[in-house]
Amino acid sequence: MSGCGAVVGGVSLDNVDITNQAVIQGVISSGNAPASVGYARLLDRNDEFVAEVPISKQGEFRFFTVAGDWTIVALIPGANSRTPVQATIGKILDVDIAVIK
Amino acid sequence: MSNQSLVDAEWALSHLDDAKVVFIEVDEDTEAYAGNHIKNAIALNWKTDLQDPIRRDFVNKEQFEALLSAKGVSNDDTVVLYGGNNNWFAAYAFWYFKLYGHSDVRLLDGGRKKWELDGRELVSDVPSRAATKYVAKDQDLSIRSFREDVLKAIGTQNLVDVRSPDEYAGRLLAPAHLPQEAARIGGHIPTAANIPWSKAANEDGSFKSIDELKALYEGAGVDLNKDTIAYCRIGERSAHSWFVLHELLGVKNVSNYDGSWTEYGSLVGVPVAVGDEPGTA
Numbered sequence: 001m002s003g004c005g006a007v008v009g010g011v012s013l014d015n016v017d018i019t020n021q022a023v024i025q026g027v028i029s030s031g032n033a034p035a036s037v038g039y040a041r042l043l044d045r046n047d048e049f050v051a052e053v054p055i056s057k058q059g060e061f062r063f064f065t066v067a068g069d070w071t072i073v074a075l076i077p078g079a080n081s082r083t084p085v086q087a088t089i090g091k092i093l094d095v096d097i098a099v100i101k
Numbered sequence: 102m103s104n105q106s107l108v109d110a111e112w113a114l115s116h117l118d119d120a121k122v123v124f125i126e127v128d129e130d131t132e133a134y135a136g137n138h139i140k141n142a143i144a145l146n147w148k149t150d151l152q153d154p155i156r157r158d159f160v161n162k163e164q165f166e167a168l169l170s171a172k173g174v175s176n177d178d179t180v181v182l183y184g185g186n187n188n189w190f191a192a193y194a195f196w197y198f199k200l201y202g203h204s205d206v207r208l209l210d211g212g213r214k215k216w217e218l219d220g221r222e223l224v225s226d227v228p229s230r231a232a233t234k235y236v237a238k239d240q241d242l243s244i245r246s247f248r249e250d251v252l253k254a255i256g257t258q259n260l261v262d263v264r265s266p267d268e269y270a271g272r273l274l275a276p277a278h279l280p281q282e283a284a285r286i287g288g289h290i291p292t293a294a295n296i297p298w299s300k301a302a303n304e305d306g307s308f309k310s311i312d313e314l315k316a317l318y319e320g321a322g323v324d325l326n327k328d329t330i331a332y333c334r335i336g337e338r339s340a341h342s343w344f345v346l347h348e349l350l351g352v353k354n355v356s357n358y359d360g361s362w363t364e365y366g367s368l369v370g371v372p373v374a375v376g377d378e379p380g381t382a
Contacts, residue, residue: 003148004335004337050273066281076218077217077220
């Protein structure tokens with residue numbers, strides 16, 4: 001049994017079979033540089049919370065999910081933003097998010 | 102929000118140097134605490150410290166006593182728990198400390214996330230605390246449920262599945278920050294209501310107001326006069342919901358099923374419901 005803990009920046013793709021899941025990953029930036037403190041939150045099509053990871057020092061995040069419409073909420077100190085995305089099974093979707101303070 | 106079991110940042114700041122108040126960060130991933138943490142906080146690892154190394158169960162009373170003694174926690178200390186993941190693991194540890202009868206345990210509202218987003222200080226110095234002789238009580242099994250309790254509760258008592266709607270329906274097998282697993286079935290325990298833990302929390306990880314929390318459960322049609330069993334995937338998100346019900350709303354007949362879906366969803370011969378509706382007994 002693995003725990004439910006969120007790894008900073010998201011779980012590595014090493015040893016993960018991505019053919020049966022949709023991967024959403026990217027970088028959150030602020031002021032033309034990666035944000036070093038913050039969180040990426042994934043909401044479903046009804047705006048319900050699905051998952052959240054602390055971003056890495058380079059602003060990175062990653063989610064593993066199924067096909068469909070999702071929203072990424074970027075939370076950094078003093079600001080946040082919402083980015084709708086569409087994920088596909090077997091694909092890695094790269095999403096870069098610039099948060100304006 | 103004023104509650105004996107919940108403290109805010111201002112309370113925490115005024116007690117950081119109080120030797121009888123022990124701040125404990127609880128995570129599954131030790132990277133966060135090793136990087137930085139609240140001043141004078143010590144760390145507990147959700148898995149390596151609180152789970153039996155071989156069996157799927159908690160450390161026993163003697164192991165818990167040895168752990169807290171080595172960490173320098175005394176029976177009369179005020180323990181303040183906080184952590185990442187919107188306090189999932191800290192809430193789990195709160196429930197765990199209650200299970201073993203610690204008299205004064207509290208949760209920092211919003212945990213590490215709110216502390217960070219509010220720009221409060223985190224330090225890297227690791228404090229040293231002198232060893233103690235901690236004495237635990239026998240487990241209070243009124244707040245812990247097992248699979249037999251859950252099976253008896255189907256259709257008769259409240260079952261509250263606090264996972265996300267997609268996990269409840271069986272569309273996802275794990276939270277989406279983890280790779281989706283393939284070996285276990287998806288779905289939920291028949292008759293369980295889906296009240297995701299996240300509905301009790303604000304975006305910064307702090308708890309919603311008491312009125313909002315009451316409305317959440319009443320609006321979902323849960324009769325809190327009945328016994329209630331909360332569950333999730335491994336019992337930590339449901340510890341968060343247990344905290345809401347037991348500590349914030351004062352509902353006493355609530356327990357946490359720590360076996361949760363990773364156990365129930367692997368049992369042979371038990372009923373399972375899939376889709377967005379609770380299903381029937």
